[in-house]
Amino acid sequence: xxxxxxxxxxxxxxxxxxxxxxxxxxxxxxxxxxxxxxxxxxxxxxxxxxxxxxxxxxxxxxxxxxxxxxxxxxxxxxxxxxxxxxxxx
Numbered sequence: 001x002x003x004x005x006x007x008x009x010x011x012x013x014x015x016x017x018x019x020x021x022x023x024x025x026x027x028x029x030x031x032x033x034x035x036x037x038x039x040x041x042x043x044x045x046x047x048x049x050x051x052x053x054x055x056x057x058x059x060x061x062x063x064x065x066x067x068x069x070x071x072x073x074x075x076x077x078x079x080x081x082x083x084x085x086x087x088x089x
Contacts, residue, residue: 004030006085007068014066024049025059034072035060035081 004026008018016022028045035041042056060081063069067086071079 003083007063010066010068011062014062016062021049021051021055022059024051025056026063029063029069029083033083035069036072037080 004023007026007030008023011022011026012018025045028041029035032041032044038057038060039053042051042053045051045056060069064071064081068084069081070084072082074080
């Protein structure tokens with residue numbers, strides 16, 4: 001199954017709206033496989049799509065909640081995240 005479809009399905013299964021903007025964010029994340037810096041991630045999306053910083057940040061928060069993003073380890077001024085795949089219980 002395509003990674004973005006899996007993530008979008010998980011968002012829907014958890015009752016979250018799968019808007020066009022969230023689809024853009026998830027597709028971009030799946031291409032990169034990680035977020036080194038949230039601001040740079042947002043700016044990358046903004047080059048092609050009108051997506052607000054708040055929408056990016058809220059989507060990241062939701063992906064953390066449902067287990068598809070985990071914080072990177074390290075001492076950086078800008079927190080990064082890695083894409084992961086939660087194990088079903």
